[in-house]
Amino acid sequence: KERMVYDDVSDILENGNENLKSRYSYLLNEFKMMGELCSILRKRREDRGAINFDFPEAKVILDEDGQPVDIVKYERRIADHIIEEFMLVCNETIAEHFYWQDIPFVYRVHEDPNPEKLEEFNEFIYNFGHRLKGLSTGIHPKALQDLLEKVKGAREERLINTLMLRSLKKARYAGKSLGHFGLAAEHYCHFTSPIRRYPDLEIHRIIKESINGKLNSERIGRLGEMVPNIAEQSSIRERIAEEAERETVDLKKVEYMADRIGEKYEGVISGITSFGIFVELDNTIEGLIPLSYLFDDYYIYDSERHILVGEMRKKVYRIGDSIRVKVNKVDMAQKEIDFALWDQS
Incomplete structure (x- = not known):
């Protein structure tokens, strides 16, 4: 098999690049099926009400001295969507499996939004001729996704996306499965990136212990004590890391514009x-x-x-x-x- 890069796979599936199709001819059917499966998974997720925010992301291009030479909008292509959908379904599957196994686990949770914040948001969007359905009986994420679809391409799209996100609670790690509102998922975790996220690494350790038959009652009891602390500490460090990343990107943007x-x-x-x-x-x-x-x-x-x-x-x-x-x-x-x-x- 091959070690592929995102742009090559996207060029094959989106543009039909003949040179790349010739180079990877024996993989074309797999790429095609991956693209089709991505569409199926995405539609299934959207049908159940998952919220898809679409905020532009900056790509900072640095020279060898770390100085910004260009800043461009990162383009999300079909290869990005394939990996995203495959990761989401893996994370959901692992979380559900260990939930029913009743084994201590690190879940990724996104609790239902605060009704008061949603009411404030609803009052705001009324000024643009929109309203949310189902506030009185408990909002379903599909109502929010329907609104995002409705405002797509409108002047107020970016503002409504931003304020909707602010009206929701922040996702975090927890030792109990509390559901994931934004993904409209009953059980969810972060499992697919153990080289860069500690919760994923801890989950891989739990899976390995489970496979090797090492989860006896004593070990399960110990995990039950550890997991809440792991989840809380991971949530704290995640917020710090995200803020550092935002500040770094903002700094590079300012450095880039200082010469302009x-x-x-x-x-x-x-x-x-x-x-x-x-x-x-x-x-x-x-x-x-x-x-x-x-x-x-x-x-x-x-x-x-x-x-x-x-x-x-x-x-x-x-x-x-x-x-x-x-x-x-x-x-x-x-x-x-x-x-x-x-x-x-």
Whole structure:
């Protein structure tokens, strides 16, 4: 067999690359079946109500000295989806198996959202003509996924995705199976990446002990004492690691833009506040146009409709609007980027 890379598999399945098809001709049928199985698994997951957020992800390209030379939007292709779906079904299968074995285990849980937070979210989306179904009887994840499908391509898509995510609880590790709301799964765990996540490694150890017949009553009792602490510590370290990753990417974005003062870009309004307009570029870099930079009029923030309206000219800035900006200022210490309008008059 071969050690494949994501782009090659995607080029074969998406583009029918003849050179790659010739090179890997004896694997083409397997690739085709993998693609078909991916579609089946994804549809099954969506049919039961799994929520699929689609946030753009930045890919930072560094030189040999660690300096950012480019930042691009990471493109998720068919090979990424294949691996994702296969990992999800493996994680779910392992979790369900050990749940019914009644063996102490490290589960990945995502508890039902707080009703009050969902009610606040529902009030917010009402301003855009949307509403959630089933709030009074207990929300099902499919209601949230249906909303995401409804707003796909709309101006407010990014905002609603972001605020929906914030209204949900954060997934964590636990010693009990409490279900996974976002995946609409009864039992779930992280099993597929033992080289980079400790919970996965611990699960592999438990599986190995189970296969080798070493899970006697004494060992099971010891695992029962250990697993809650393992889950709690893993959740704490995960949050720290995620924050470090976010801060590192933000720092590299700021470093990249620091050498581009005065350069002009096309962007999209990603957020509007009482103090300015957030603009996201195609490469996922986000900056702020402070309200003080809008000198062509006095702008009033409409908090219900999330728009800025010029008092005299009645010009309106809305989330999702295309906008042309130039880089005005970069603050390395605060990791902030200020934009100004490209052609304000």
